[in-house]
Amino acid sequence: FVGVGLGASWERVIRDDGNVARDQDTYAVGATYNIDKFGLQAAYLNVNDVDTYADSGAEQYTFAASYSLSKQSKIIASYSQVNNDKNSTFTTESGYSVNAGQDLGIFAFGVRTDF
Numbered sequence: 001f002v003g004v005g006l007g008a009s010w011e012r013v014i015r016d017d018g019n020v021a022r023d024q025d026t027y028a029v030g031a032t033y034n035i036d037k038f039g040l041q042a043a044y045l046n047v048n049d050v051d052t053y054a055d056s057g058a059e060q061y062t063f064a065a066s067y068s069l070s071k072q073s074k075i076i077a078s079y080s081q082v083n084n085d086k087n088s089t090f091t092t093e094s095g096y097s098v099n100a101g102q103d104l105g106i107f108a109f110g111v112r113t114d115f
Contacts, residue, residue, distance in 0.1 A: 005032040024050045024057075039066040039074075047090065055085040055101075060092075066112075073113045081105045 011026040030043035041064040050056045064078035080092050086101040098104050 003034045005034075006030070020052065022051045022053065024048060037068040039068075040064070041066075041078075047088075049085070053087065056087045058082060058084045058088045058090040060090070072115070073111065075109070075111050077107075077109045079105070079107050 007028075007030045009026075009028045012023055013026075014021065014023045016022075025048045026045065027048075028043060028045040030041065033040045041062070043060075043062045045060040045062075047057045047059070060080060060082045062078060062080040064076060066074045066076045068074045082090055082092060082098075082104040084090055084098065084101055084103055089098050089100055089102075091098055091104055092106055094106055096104065096106075
């Protein structure tokens with residue numbers, strides 16, 4: 001399909017502090033669609049519970065749109081929603097911190113220029 005991009009990822013984090021070994025799996029899928037000067041992106045991420053620690057997962061949805069101003073510059077708008085389980089404190093790269101179980105929604109707008 002012209003202008004369509006698809007992606008998927010899986011990650012397993014293993015932590016062993018000498019007393020307890022735990023692991024946590026993360027799955028993500030994403031899609032992009034570009035036509036002329038417009039671009040649309042969507043992504044979904046699911047973090048499973050940590051082994052031996054209930055309600056420690058989360059999920060995130062992200063939707064974005066872009067418009068090319070030139071070959072080098074574009075404007076971008078996005079929205080991300082993080083839904084934490086009651087023992088989770090996941091956030092985005094925004095730098096905001098959240099309390100356990102607190103959800104987070106972020107709207108962003110920016111300009112990108114490639115040199």
